[in-house]
Amino acid sequence: MREETACGLIILLLDAGLCLWLWVSLMLLECPSCGGLGGVWAFGACKWIILSFFASMLTNKKPTAVLRRFVVLLCLFSPVFESGRILMAPPSAPYIVPSSDLGMLLLGPVASLLVCVIWEKGLCGDGKTGKEKVDTRQLLMRVLKYFRADTLYLIAAFSSLILGVYCDTYIPLYQGKVIDMLKGPVLLSSFGYTIGQLTLFSLGSALFSGLRGGMFKISLARLNKRLQHLLFHTLLQQDVHFFDENNPGRLSSRLYSDVDRMGRTVALNANAMVRSTVKTVLMLNVLVQLSWELTVLTCIEMPLLAMMQKKYITLSKELKEQIQECQAQNQDLAVQTFSKIQTVRSFKAEKDELRRYNGAVEQMSAVKYRSRVYSSAFTLIRRLVSLGIKVLMLVQARSLISSGHLSIGGFVSFLLYQKPMSYNLKEIMYSYGETVSTVGVIAKVFSYLDRTPKWKKAGDLAPENLEGRVVFQNVSFTYPSASQEKPALKSVSLELKPGKMTALVGPSGSGKTSCVNLLKRLYEPEEGEILLDGKPLHHYDHKYLHKKVTSVAQNPVLFSGSLKYNIEYGLEDCSLERVKEAAKKANADKFISDLGDEYDTDIGECGGRLAGGERQAIAIIRALVRDPQVIILDEATSKLDVEVQHTVLQEVLSCGRTVLVVAHQLKTVEKADHIIYMEKGEVVEEGTHEELMAKRGRYHRLKEELFSQDQ
Numbered sequence: 001m002r003e004e005t006a007c008g009l010i011i012l013l014l015d016a017g018l019c020l021w022l023w024v025s026l027m028l029l030e031c032p033s034c035g036g037l038g039g040v041w042a043f044g045a046c047k048w049i050i051l052s053f054f055a056s057m058l059t060n061k062k063p064t065a066v067l068r069r070f071v072v073l074l075c076l077f078s079p080v081f082e083s084g085r086i087l088m089a090p091p092s093a094p095y096i097v098p099s100s101d102l103g104m105l106l107l108g109p110v111a112s113l114l115v116c117v118i119w120e121k122g123l124c125g126d127g128k129t130g131k132e133k134v135d136t137r138q139l140l141m142r143v144l145k146y147f148r149a150d151t152l153y154l155i156a157a158f159s160s161l162i163l164g165v166y167c168d169t170y171i172p173l174y175q176g177k178v179i180d181m182l183k184g185p186v187l188l189s190s191f192g193y194t195i196g197q198l199t200l201f202s203l204g205s206a207l208f209s210g211l212r213g214g215m216f217k218i219s220l221a222r223l224n225k226r227l228q229h230l231l232f233h234t235l236l237q238q239d240v241h242f243f244d245e246n247n248p249g250r251l252s253s254r255l256y257s258d259v260d261r262m263g264r265t266v267a268l269n270a271n272a273m274v275r276s277t278v279k280t281v282l283m284l285n286v287l288v289q290l291s292w293e294l295t296v297l298t299c300i301e302m303p304l305l306a307m308m309q310k311k312y313i314t315l316s317k318e319l320k321e322q323i324q325e326c327q328a329q330n331q332d333l334a335v336q337t338f339s340k341i342q343t344v345r346s347f348k349a350e351k352d353e354l355r356r357y358n359g360a361v362e363q364m365s366a367v368k369y370r371s372r373v374y375s376s377a378f379t380l381i382r383r384l385v386s387l388g389i390k391v392l393m394l395v396q397a398r399s400l401i402s403s404g405h406l407s408i409g410g411f412v413s414f415l416l417y418q419k420p421m422s423y424n425l426k427e428i429m430y431s432y433g434e435t436v437s438t439v440g441v442i443a444k445v446f447s448y449l450d451r452t453p454k455w456k457k458a459g460d461l462a463p464e465n466l467e468g469r470v471v472f473q474n475v476s477f478t479y480p481s482a483s484q485e486k487p488a489l490k491s492v493s494l495e496l497k498p499g500k501m502t503a504l505v506g507p508s509g510s511g512k513t514s515c516v517n518l519l520k521r522l523y524e525p526e527e528g529e530i531l532l533d534g535k536p537l538h539h540y541d542h543k544y545l546h547k548k549v550t551s552v553a554q555n556p557v558l559f560s561g562s563l564k565y566n567i568e569y570g571l572e573d574c575s576l577e578r579v580k581e582a583a584k585k586a587n588a589d590k591f592i593s594d595l596g597d598e599y600d601t602d603i604g605e606c607g608g609r610l611a612g613g614e615r616q617a618i619a620i621i622r623a624l625v626r627d628p629q630v631i632i633l634d635e636a637t638s639k640l641d642v643e644v645q646h647t648v649l650q651e652v653l654s655c656g657r658t659v660l661v662v663a664h665q666l667k668t669v670e671k672a673d674h675i676i677y678m679e680k681g682e683v684v685e686e687g688t689h690e691e692l693m694a695k696r697g698r699y700h701r702l703k704e705e706l707f708s709q710d711q
């Protein structure tokens with residue numbers, strides 16, 4: 001990179017030397033015409049041969065593409081500029097080659113260098129490989145594809161945009177004309193005609209600008225709706241491991257702010273870029289006609305701003321990412337604290353939580369402060385550059401007006417164009433930078449949209465009669481987030497028989513919940529298989545399986561809403577009669593009828609308005625209403641009265657159901673037909689309570705510890 005820069009500088013010096021040599025020679029020979037336009041092109045060609053030769057020598061005959069482009073630019077700038085001047089000049093004006101003007105001769109190298117720096121550094125993004133550039137383009141194109149459904153809105157938006165820009169462009173020109181007509185003898189009719197044209201363009205500008213904004217906003221809102229729906233749907237399909245790894249705060253931030261930013265960036269920045277580019281081209285045309293000298297000065301501002309903008313964008317991109325990260329973290333902290341407010345309060349941890357939140361907020365404000373400092377510094381430098389250019393323009397304009405090359409009205413028109421022109425250029429740069437800085441966000445959203453769940457796809461098996469026999473065959477499993485050396489289950493084989501209650505017991509961390517998680521298909525076993533009536537679990541239809549195999553946890557998860565909503569959660573066409581019947585079986589109909597609105601009673605956030613036992617009862621009704629064949633009870637009746645516990649166990653065991661209990665209480669275990677004792681992810685002993693006690697093995701030795709609470 002350094003070698004390339006050094007070669008570029010040597011080439012630039014050589015070019016300046018050649019230009020100076022030409023200028024001195026022309027002065028000495030007193031030959032101002034330099035052979036006309038042909039001479040300029042011939043000098044350009046000679047320069048290309050000489051500079052290419054030196055570039056080749058300096059780089060051991062391997063000049064880089066950047067260097068070659070730079071040489072071509074240096075040699076082409078002057079001939080192309082002079083040809084343009086001839087095309088733009090009125091036919092009667094004599095052609096004066098700028099050979100005697102040292103400033104014009106040096107303009108070529110300076111402009112080429114600026115263009116090269118902007119192109120190579122500013123617009124292509126330094127340090128990026130070709131693949132990354134292509135990826136950015138592909139990502140942006142993919143976002144555009146999602147707009148396909150809004151083609152009509154976009155056609156209307158872009159048509160209004162072009163018409164609005166067209167009207168906008170001609171307003172200052174007519175304002176200048178009106179100013180020129182204010183003095184001297186002008187017919188009232190032609191003055192009125194010009195005023196009429198100005199009014200027409202102003203009305204058109206207002207109408208089409210309004211339409212453009214409205215159409216873009218409508219299509220953006222539609223895109224957001226579609227993308228949020230799609231992303232939410234994709235996230236819902238993901239395996240549980242995905243949610244173990246990505247916390248809810250971050251996911252909801254992706255779903256709302258990132259999707260919005262993604263659509264906004266592409267829709268609004270595309271709008272801004274197209275609008276500004278069209279405006280710039282139209283305005284440049286008018287500006288060159290008014291005065292090419294002032295136009296060149298206006299255009300010098302662009303590369304300077306582009307370079308500063310590039311630097312600012314790189315800095316602000318990093319800060320924006322940091323702010324986003326902090327926002328997600330703060331959101332997460334607040335949600336966690338509010339949702340666990342009872343625990344926070346009972347441990348008197350309000351101060352700790354406040355300290356944690358304050359720390360996070362302070363971290364975010366520090367990043368925001370830096371961002372504001374950068375923004376202010378950038379604005380200050382940008383304004384200083386603009387001011388300098390303006391002073392130069394005033395000096396040049398004075399000499400043009402005094403030499404009669406520009407009218408005062410023309411200069412006023414020029415000034416009226418100049419501000420929006422710089423604004424347009426800034427907007428192009430800003431929109432480009434904004435789009436590039438959002439690429440990270442777009443890539444993340446797409447990575448979620450493209451993520452295929454790692455679990456096996458569910459089959460379509462849904463037999464009418466299910467016996468409910470469950471067999472674990474040499475099942476081994478390690479949680480994806482845990483290390484491979486710490487498997488949760490090691491070659492576990494067990495059988496759950498229909499009409500029987502099997503109890504899983506063992507010390508904490510022995511793998512009981514892991515067995516349940518696999519049976520509920522929340523995770524997939526790494527080795528071995530789980531069979532339901534002889535068929536692997538994943539062969540069953542997803543909905544069917546979760547209807548036939550249900551579980552009730554010790555602390556069931558309930559949602560805000562009515563009691564009925566929680567009971568029939570996930571079921572279609574569940575009648576109130578069915579709900580009432582299930583409630584009767586769970587011996588819970590009495591407490592429900594005591595509630596004010598019975599099944600329509602609002603149970604509060606996460607069922608917070610119910611007692612622990614009542615929440616368990618609701619979860620049992622929710623399981624029974626599905627008429628399952630396999631029921632998993634994870635100490636699900638521990639908070640119920642003894643009498644109710646008995647009724648519930650009787651009920652779940654009726655109809656030949658298979659019952660698996662994760663037991664921590666001796667009284668539950670004693671009721672089980674079969675006990676499986678686990679330790680460190682392995683089945684160690686199994687049999688009835690009496691058999692295991694008689695064996696005097698691990699179960700017998702650890703019984704006191706296992707069931708100490710209820711003895």
Ligand SMILES: Nc1ncnc2c1ncn2[C@@H]1O[C@H](COP(=O)(O)OP(=O)(O)OP(=O)(O)O)[C@@H](O)[C@H]1O
Pocket residue numbers: 244479481482487488506507508509510511512513514515
């Ligand atoms: N989501 C998880 N990610 C990583 N490891 C886990 C996860 N859940 C459990 N484990 C680990 O798997 C092992 C078995 O845990 P499991 O929850 O199955 O035990 P358990 O017998 O149900 O314990 P307890 O009776 O305390 O609920 C433990 O070592 C535990 O640390």
